[in-house]
Amino acid sequence: MVDFNSIWENQAEFNKKLVDFETIRDNKEEFQKWNNFYTLALHREVSEVLDTVNWKIHRKENKPEIKSNTLEELVDCLKYWMCLCQLHGFTPEDIEEEYYRKSNVVVQRHKQEIMDTIKAGKDRVVGVDIDGVLADYPRSFVDFINKELGTNYTMDMVDSYDIYGCLGISTEVGMKLKDKYRQTGQKRFIPVCEGAKEMLTWLREQGYKIMLLTARPYEQYKRIFADTMEWLENNNLPYDSIIFDEKKEERLIREFGKDRIEFFIDDVVDNANTISRLGVPCYLITRPYNVGKELAEGVTRINKLEEVMKHVRRNSR
Numbered sequence: 001m002v003d004f005n006s007i008w009e010n011q012a013e014f015n016k017k018l019v020d021f022e023t024i025r026d027n028k029e030e031f032q033k034w035n036n037f038y039t040l041a042l043h044r045e046v047s048e049v050l051d052t053v054n055w056k057i058h059r060k061e062n063k064p065e066i067k068s069n070t071l072e073e074l075v076d077c078l079k080y081w082m083c084l085c086q087l088h089g090f091t092p093e094d095i096e097e098e099y100y101r102k103s104n105v106v107v108q109r110h111k112q113e114i115m116d117t118i119k120a121g122k123d124r125v126v127g128v129d130i131d132g133v134l135a136d137y138p139r140s141f142v143d144f145i146n147k148e149l150g151t152n153y154t155m156d157m158v159d160s161y162d163i164y165g166c167l168g169i170s171t172e173v174g175m176k177l178k179d180k181y182r183q184t185g186q187k188r189f190i191p192v193c194e195g196a197k198e199m200l201t202w203l204r205e206q207g208y209k210i211m212l213l214t215a216r217p218y219e220q221y222k223r224i225f226a227d228t229m230e231w232l233e234n235n236n237l238p239y240d241s242i243i244f245d246e247k248k249e250e251r252l253i254r255e256f257g258k259d260r261i262e263f264f265i266d267d268v269v270d271n272a273n274t275i276s277r278l279g280v281p282c283y284l285i286t287r288p289y290n291v292g293k294e295l296a297e298g299v300t301r302i303n304k305l306e307e308v309m310k311h312v313r314r315n316s317r
Contacts, residue, residue, distance in 0.1 A: 132267030
């Protein structure tokens with residue numbers, strides 16, 4: 001078996017003879033210079049791999065393929081790649097974790113394509129929000145804030161959607177904490193809300209297609225897509241596809257048409273009211289931050305997710 005750690009350490013020792021990565025990470029200009037150098041060097045080495053084989057479609061080449069030459073160029077690619085990783089302060093453990101996480105993304109993206117198949121069918125669809133309905137957020141973020149700041153904030157204090165204001169944290173500090181929360185993959189560890197798995201399982205048994213909805217900024221934070229999928233898989237939550245969109249509910253209605261959507265489940269009053277005004281019923285799960293809010297006609301407040309099953313049974317009689 002290849003000892004990757006040994007290869008990694010060998011490259012690290014060589015790099016120390018050229019530059020101290022620890023020092024230049026704090027020097028913006030030096031860091032940029034070396035980042036550019038290694039990136040361009042890696043780009044050049046990848047190009048040189050092409051030169052070891054017959055690759056031009058428009059020309060018939062009779063260049064003999066010398067595998068040892070190709071291997072040498074690929075090793076050069078590996079060395080510059082390791083230099084880049086070490087420059088950024090990544091470890092072999094970071095790379096292993098990200099490798100498997102990224103591999104799961106490829107598999108999970110196939111689930112996204114299933115939505116086209118669902119659209120072509122006639123099955124009834126339900127839209128279920130993730131954060132606040134299935135995932136115990138913002139409680140997990142409040143817990144993260146307490147861990148980072150050494151505070152003792154509780155969810156009872158979050159009585160509006162302005163989390164930072166409720167906790168007395170400045171927006172600047174709050175945004176830095178949120179950035180760290182997202183970048184360190186905390187979304188993978190959010191507890192599942194009580195009754196979420198049972199409700200999803202029941203909906204699946206009733207023949208509904210379950211479309212999960214989230215406004216998580218996966219385009220800004222690339223890892224959020226994989227973190228979300230890992231969370232769903234680890235908690236064995238059944239679903240058919242997932243929509244990432246800031247206006248997720250409107251997107252689902254646009255994709256399927258309101259006549260095919262049986263109902264939505266959300267935790268944000270504005271979202272629930274918007275959905276109902278578009279002509280689709282919505283269940284609003286009670287959370288500290290949505291208590292006492294005015295609800296539009298067509299929005300039904302529930303205190304537990306199991307109530308969804310009771311309402312659906314009652315309405316189907």
